[in-house]
Amino acid sequence: MKYYLLTLGCQMNLSDSERVASVLNAAGYTKADNEEDANLIGILACSVRQKAIDKVYNKIFTWNKWKNKKNLITFISGCVLPADKERFLKLFDIVFAMPELPQFPKMLTEYGITSPMAIVPEPNNPIDEIQLFWDVKPKYDSSFEAFVPIQNGCNKFCTYCAVPYTRGREVSRPSDEILTEVKSLAEKGYKSITLLGQNVNSYGLDKHGEEITFAELLEKIGEIGEAINNEFWVYFTSPHPMDMTDDIFHIIAKYKCLGKQIHFPLQSGDEKVLIKMNRKHSVEKYRETMQSLRRILPQATVFTDIIVGFTDETEEQFENTRKAMAEFKYNMAYIAMYSPRPGATSYKWEDNITLDEKKRRYAVLSEELQKHTYEYNKSLIGKTLKVLVREQDRKPGYLSGHTDGKIVVRLASDNKELIGQIVELKITSAARFSIEGELVEKTVSC
Known part of the structure; x- marks a missing residue:
């Protein structure tokens, strides 16, 4: 029997999908190349964005029509809000929460009949359930890039966000499990490892001193890197x-295996909007941390997240966000137009910024971002940089990858053996969101 898995949303869902694949393979299923060839089709959903939920509905309506012609079981998991889950119970054969993944093979014995087994009850002990999930060894999708979950859930309750409810x-x-997984991946030759969590730098705080801090976790990972060739x-x-502290930056600066790229979400550059978002930090606090980052890690690139068109955001407040982008000069910004999500606090508020205005603000910030990315990328011309080659580029005869700072790089080559290797390139040209280089050293990293 063959399965097909559609993964929507963030890197956490991608990581979760590797564990779903592992469970299905162990249960005797094989992966199908496309959904048409599968007898078992599932989605790892994302209730955080309306577009992702719309795609779920489009897919399940199509798949349910296929049931008239062939035997087919459908399932859904991932980040699903309670309101969405109630609707999905009527559309999918099996609906389960990700911590219940170890029980999934047992659910499949019901052959897609929606039953009490398919309806996930409130867990007696959420900590035990998520631990059983982490105990599932993932089937990594890549031979050189891997995601390692270090934390699940969120205590911050930003008013626009549904994650605490999903x-x-x-x-x-x-931490011993995390360090064992990272060490194993490094020894096997993996080149890029990403630690995942909704708030990674609050790692260990829920253990009240019985676990190491996030900075200490990075230190131990750095020591692993020093010991491995x-x-x-x-x-x-x-x-x-x-939760971002200077000791995190000092440790990243200390160890070469810790990537010199920091994802540091701003969301808004206006104080009143941040309060309305319940972000629990001020623009000034963010600025102070950015100054520390630039001082301790001057070579690091900085990525961010920003929301435009949040409820009641005035033109002046939006302008403060644009000014913040101009001040902090990000290397990349993931800009989202606000959309209310059921379950989040802001869902109760009027979504009173028009779509056209949101699009305009999105365009303004995108233009501001490109000024700084282009200037930074041009500064790299003539330098020799290490690059992880990841895939064939869309442009024929080219490969693409990224630097230690996750700047996208293209190189003229059709040598597929370079994929998955770290090579040295001399940068020859720059565009707004990428650079291009020539291979200067045939020897690749071990």
């Missing part, structure tokens, strides 16, 4: 400004 409160994975880069996402 993943629950913060639970930190035991293989070259690799470790990243993390997403941190919260409230």
Whole structure:
């Protein structure tokens, strides 16, 4: 029997999908190349964005029509709000929360009949359930890039965000398990490892001193890198400004295996909007942390997240966000037009910024971002940089990858053996969101 898995949303869902694949493979299923060839089709959903939920409905309506012609079981998991889950119970054969993944094979014995087994009850002990999930060994989709979950859930309750209602409160994975997984990946030759969590830098705080801090976790990973000959880069996402401390930057500066790229979400550059978002940090606090970052890690690139058109955002408040972008000169910004999500606090508020205005503000910030990305990328011309080659580029005869700072790089080559390797390139040209280089050294990293 063949399965097909559609993954929507963030890197956490991608990581979760590797564990779903592992469970299905162990149960005797094989992966189908496309959904048409599968007898079991599932989605890892994302209730955080309306577009992702719309795609779920489009897909399930199509798949349910296929049931008239062939035997087919459908399931859904991932980040699903309670309101969405109630609707999905009528459309999918099996609906389950991700911590219940170890029970999934048992659910499949019902052959897609929606039953009490398919309806996930409130867990007696959420910590035990998520630990059983982490115990599932993932089937990594890549031979050189991997995601390692270190934490699940969120305690911050930003008013626009549904994550606390889809993943629950913060639970930190035991550090010995994280370190064992990272070491194993590094020894196997993986080149890029990303630590995942809704608020990675609050790691360990839920253990009240019984677990190491996030900075200490990075220190131990850095020590692993020093002891292993293989070259690799470790990243993390997403941190919260409230919990970001200078010792994290000092440790990243100390160890070469810790990637020199920081994802540092701003969301808004206006104080009143941040309060309305319940972000628990001020623009000034963010600025102070950015100054520390630039001082301690001057070579690091900085990525951010920003929301435009949040409820009641005035033109002046939006302008403050544009000014913040101009001040902090990000290397990348993931800009989202605000959309209310059921369950989040802001869902109760009027979504009173028009779509056209949101699009205009999105365009203004995108233009502001490009000024700084282009200037930075031009500054790299003539330099020799290490680059992880990731895939064939859309442009024929080219490969693409990224630097230690996750700047996208293209190189003229059709040598597929370079994919998955770290090579040295001399940068020859720059565009707004990428650079191009020539291979200057045939020897690749071990």
